[in-house]
Amino acid sequence: MVSYIVMARSEFLRALERQMEVAEGALKEDQLLSQTEGWDSMASVLFIALADEKLGAIVSGNQIAQASTVGDLLNLVGDRFTP
Amino acid sequence: MSMGAYLAAIRSALPEGILDNEQLAGEFEGWSAEKIYTKTGIRSRHIARADECGSDLAVKAAERLISDTGIERSSIDYLLYCTQTPDYQMPTTACLVQHRLRLPTSCAALDYNLGCSGYVYGLGLCKALIESNQANRILLITADTYSKIVNPADKSVRTIFGDGATASLLVASEQPNVTGPFVYGTDGSGEANILIPASGARRRREPDAALVADDSGNARTVNDLYMNGSEVFNFTLRIVPDVVNRLLTTAKATKDSVDLFVFHQANGFLLDHLRRKLEIPREKFVVCMERIGNTVSSSIPFALQDCARTGKLRSNALVMLVAFGVGYSWGATLLRWGDAELSA
Numbered sequence: 001m002v003s004y005i006v007m008a009r010s011e012f013l014r015a016l017e018r019q020m021e022v023a024e025g026a027l028k029e030d031q032l033l034s035q036t037e038g039w040d041s042m043a044s045v046l047f048i049a050l051a052d053e054k055l056g057a058i059v060s061g062n063q064i065a066q067a068s069t070v071g072d073l074l075n076l077v078g079d080r081f082t083p
Numbered sequence: 084m085s086m087g088a089y090l091a092a093i094r095s096a097l098p099e100g101i102l103d104n105e106q107l108a109g110e111f112e113g114w115s116a117e118k119i120y121t122k123t124g125i126r127s128r129h130i131a132r133a134d135e136c137g138s139d140l141a142v143k144a145a146e147r148l149i150s151d152t153g154i155e156r157s158s159i160d161y162l163l164y165c166t167q168t169p170d171y172q173m174p175t176t177a178c179l180v181q182h183r184l185r186l187p188t189s190c191a192a193l194d195y196n197l198g199c200s201g202y203v204y205g206l207g208l209c210k211a212l213i214e215s216n217q218a219n220r221i222l223l224i225t226a227d228t229y230s231k232i233v234n235p236a237d238k239s240v241r242t243i244f245g246d247g248a249t250a251s252l253l254v255a256s257e258q259p260n261v262t263g264p265f266v267y268g269t270d271g272s273g274e275a276n277i278l279i280p281a282s283g284a285r286r287r288r289e290p291d292a293a294l295v296a297d298d299s300g301n302a303r304t305v306n307d308l309y310m311n312g313s314e315v316f317n318f319t320l321r322i323v324p325d326v327v328n329r330l331l332t333t334a335k336a337t338k339d340s341v342d343l344f345v346f347h348q349a350n351g352f353l354l355d356h357l358r359r360k361l362e363i364p365r366e367k368f369v370v371c372m373e374r375i376g377n378t379v380s381s382s383i384p385f386a387l388q389d390c391a392r393t394g395k396l397r398s399n400a401l402v403m404l405v406a407f408g409v410g411y412s413w414g415a416t417l418l419r420w421g422d423a424e425l426s427a
Contacts (some may be wrong), residue, residue, distance in 0.1 A: 040299035041239055042122060044313040048320070049356050058320050061276075061313030 029071035055080040087259025096143035124351015128245030128376035137226035140248035161218035165201035199408025201380030236302035245376030249384035273411035348382035
């Protein structure tokens with residue numbers, strides 16, 4: 001069984017930035033996804049992959065479609081983060 | 084003596100036309116050839132000509148198989164044809180192919196409509212047909228030209244799918260290698276996530292359909308293939324580990340006893356993720372799509388043929404096949420790779 005890395009919200013955001021190939025700090029929690037550089041259908045796949053790999057959470061595309069900000073996105077896996 | 088199914092040979096055919104990442108990068112702003120490769124694991128795909136159908140590729144693949152194995156056409160008594168891009172809605176493409184291959188009129192022939200899960204279902208059907216004495220020599224064909232159902236302005240699918248066909252020969256044998264077990268799965272709730280909305284009796288093709296762009300800038304009409312990439316990705320994460328474990332449990336086998344894992348070649352990013360998730364060593368995990376893309380039901384037989392050719396598949400190797408996709412539909416089996424191609 002794969003053991004998952006314990007991760008804080010901010011660490012996860014940095015990992016997502018690396019996956020999306022955007023600058024460190026480019027993603028902010030209060031930012032609207034629709035106004036976020038690099039946020040597209042491929043990025044949502046990257047998010048699902050990262051949530052699965054780092055947190056062991058399987059997020060659905062429809063859940064992601066409901067999220068309006070970067071913070072909403074993280075809230076989908078909110079209970080998996082370390083405080 | 085009870086007979087079982089032996090997978091004796093696989094041959095394939097690709098259209099000559101090539102669509103490479105350089106061309107795609109030129110068409111889609113903000114994408115470089117290297118980025119497409121990083122995100123898909125694909126550098127180029129083969130694309131059929133406007134007048135070239137799946138059946139044309141299928142006939143080429145089958146002719147290669149017949150010529151290389153020396154099998155008598157008259158001895159083929161069953162033709163299974165897996166496609167989602169048939170020549171016509173009717174007649175059945177398998178019937179056209181029977182005629183073009185000059186197979187006997189005593190030969191059974193049928194299409195079955197499955198996408199990426201198709202090859203495993205085909206092998207399962209071949210096993211059942213041979214073991215129940217309904218067939219002795221089966222031609223199992225997979226053939227698709229998704230390029231004809233992909234909108235050129237939809238990079239989400241255009242970067243991934245490639246055209247091609249494969250032909251496998253399955254013969255009745257006292258030493259079968261298609262022995263299963265087989266495990267299957269279906270979840271039709273995935274209907275809306277990979278489909279062509281206007282493509283059948285429920286919604287006829289609409290000649291004047293509007294081109295509509297989605298949030299990611301990919302444009303298509305209701306007559307074109309639509310794939311919800313994140314929902315499909317979610318589906319594979321949910322079912323692939325489960326089907327692998329179900330197969331191992333049913334077979335009373337361990338992951339370590341499997342010599343080679345051949346998954347449906349969906350895209351490089353997904354395959355790499357699944358390999359790491361399932362903790363399969365890289366050297367046992369086949370990735371064979373760099374030059375052909377995702378060839379739907381042909382991807383597994385293409386990979387098997389390539390592994391046999393390059394020596395990665397050794398005689399008596401235990402191979403796990405895992406196929407999953409549109410439907411949703413999925414299946415997996417274990418195969419003992421044969422030591423020699425049939426030369427009859």
